[in-house]
Structures are given as C-alpha cells and as structure tokens.
Amino acid sequence: MKIKGNKLYQRVAASITAAIEAGRWSPGTRLPGERDLAEEYGVSRPTIREAMIALEMKGWIEARHGSGLYVTLRDHGTGQREDALNFDVGAFDLTEARILFEGEAVALAAVSITDEQLDEIDALLVEMAAEDSNEPSVMDADHRFHLAIANATGNAAIRSVIEYLWELRTRSPLAANMFARAKRGGITPRVEEHRPIVAALRARDPHAARTAMRRHLRGVVDDLLEATELEVMERARSELDARRDSVARRLKIGSV
The missing domain is CATH 1.20.120.530 (GntR ligand-binding domain-like)
Known part of the structure; x- marks a missing residue:
C-alpha cells in the first residue's frame, strides 16, 4: 500500500493509528514485524522504525516480552491524531x-x-x-x-x-x-x-x-x-530477569 502526505514516517504512523482505531489491531494485539510493515507501506525499515518510535512516544504502542510491539490499552481519541504524531524530522x-x-x-x-x-x-x-x-x-x-x-x-x-x-x-x-x-x-x-x-x-x-x-x-x-x-531487546531482557527473580523468590519460599 503506497501512502501520500507530508513527512513519510508521519504518514505511516497516522495510517497505523487509523488502522488501530478502525479495529484492525485491537489493544493487546501484536503489530506485524518491521519487514512486513515496510513491505505493506512501501517504505524502508528506517522509516518504519521512526514511525514506531513516534507511536511509542505517544503511547499508542509498547515493546513487550521481547516478542515485538503491541497496541496499548490507552484511550487516544481521534480528533488530534495527526497533530499528536507531528514530531517533525526523524x-x-x-x-x-x-x-x-x-x-x-x-x-x-x-x-x-x-x-x-x-x-x-x-x-x-x-x-x-x-x-x-x-x-x-x-x-x-x-x-x-x-x-x-x-x-x-x-x-x-x-x-x-x-x-x-x-x-x-x-x-x-x-x-x-x-x-x-x-x-x-x-x-x-x-x-x-x-x-x-x-x-x-x-x-x-x-x-x-x-x-x-x-x-x-x-x-x-x-x-x-x-x-x-x-533498546527493545534490553527491555525484554530486563523484564525476563525480573520474572526470573520473582520465580526464584517463590521457589525459595516453597522450599523453606
């Protein structure tokens, strides 16, 4: 899908938010990978990366469990979507x-x-x-x-x-x-x-x-x-370490 508009990453980000609002990706849903999104929107991986970071900065998506980017549960509203994603140059x-x-x-x-x-x-x-x-x-x-x-x-x-x-x-x-x-x-x-x-x-x-x-x-x-x-991988690693610590504490309690 080719898209039109101003800055390329903004157009991709706006299109993805519109798809989220239209129900294509519901809260908690994992977004497709960068390569798939780049192919769908006919842009480069760096452009997709800029769009994803813009969406993450505004709370539309989040990195989770090292398995990718997920739509958040936040109520974003629809009236100022394009202004909210206007972060100028990536x-x-x-x-x-x-x-x-x-x-x-x-x-x-x-x-x-x-x-x-x-x-x-x-x-x-x-x-x-x-x-x-x-x-x-x-x-x-x-x-x-x-x-x-x-x-x-x-x-x-x-x-x-x-x-x-x-x-x-x-x-x-x-x-x-x-x-x-x-x-x-x-x-x-x-x-x-x-x-x-x-x-x-x-x-x-x-x-x-x-x-x-x-x-x-x-x-x-x-x-x-x-x-x-x-950075996404590091978040996942920190989250995994926290889970391991939690499991270790629970097992320690059970063995007392």
Whole structure:
C-alpha cells in the first residue's frame, strides 16, 4: 500500500493509528514485524522504525516480552491524531540529509581548505580521541569538527544549512528521542571513521573526501538502527530477569 502526505514516517504512523482505531489491531494485539510493515507501506525499515518510535512516544504502542510491539490499552481519541504524531524530522531523515549536504560540502572543502583550517580540524580529531574525554566533550568536538569542514568550503550558505541540520538533532523531538536512545545504547562518535575524512582533506582529494564522509554518516544510520533495536531487546531482557527473580523468590519460599 503506497501512502501520500507530508513527512513519510508521519504518514505511516497516522495510517497505523487509523488502522488501530478502525479495529484492525485491537489493544493487546501484536503489530506485524518491521519487514512486513515496510513491505505493506512501501517504505524502508528506517522509516518504519521512526514511525514506531513516534507511536511509542505517544503511547499508542509498547515493546513487550521481547516478542515485538503491541497496541496499548490507552484511550487516544481521534480528533488530534495527526497533530499528536507531528514530531517533525526523524533521525534517519536528518542523517540522510547530512549525507547529501555534508558529502558535497566536504568535497568542496577539499579543494579550498587552508593549512590553518586543516590544523584546526586535526586538533578537533585529537580532542575527540583523548582518553580523558567524557561523552559531552566528545559530542561537542564532533559537532565542531563537522562545522569546521562546512566553514572550510568558504560558502556561508552551505555552513548555515549544515549548522541547521545539526540544530535539528535537539530541536526535533523525534530526532532528539532517537539520538538519546542511541546514547543509552552506548553509541558515541567513532573517531576512526573521521580519520579518512581528514586524510582526504589533507590530500586535497574531493572524491575521497566525499566517499569518507558518506561512509561515516551511513555508519551513523547503522548505529541508530542497532541502538533502537537493542533498546527493545534490553527491555525484554530486563523484564525476563525480573520474572526470573520473582520465580526464584517463590521457589525459595516453597522450599523453606
């Protein structure tokens, strides 16, 4: 089924809530798996993942027992469904835009970057790799690393666009939620993925720079997919551990 509307994940989420309200999936019912939903709606797995997280944030669905996502018992109402699901840009769409813009920006930077700008980017790489760096400082250095490359293009409009894309990481509730899930899953900027970018800039090789940046940002997409999937699994594991503890306590009482 192909769907029409504004943001793709919002259209999928709205369609699923409409199906829930129409009785296709009643409270307590398990939703189909990601692959099945992706095939049904004619979208990618990342889009389905964003839609599922949006629905979970609003309480339409919940992860349960490691067996998938289930419709909740909550009375959601019908009047403001689309507004309730409008979380703006998701992390996958945002990163896709970064692949496009930052991939071309780094290629332009490779032919216009100065030695002083290269030294600044090198210093940021060292800052990211420092053993005593904590997570906030690494994230800040990563942010400044990418903006320094945008600045090296010599094009103020390009820098503004890339800066805006970075701002969306925190301004968009859905993107912020997804990156927070990745952070809880232990996902942090990988310094080794940044080194080929710097090497290509030093070589003044736009093609290698574009390839390295795109490879790095595709790795961000993979990390997001893994982190959001692992979070569901971790919930299930915690729930299973709690059940085991409960059973162990009961058996201990019975053996006294």
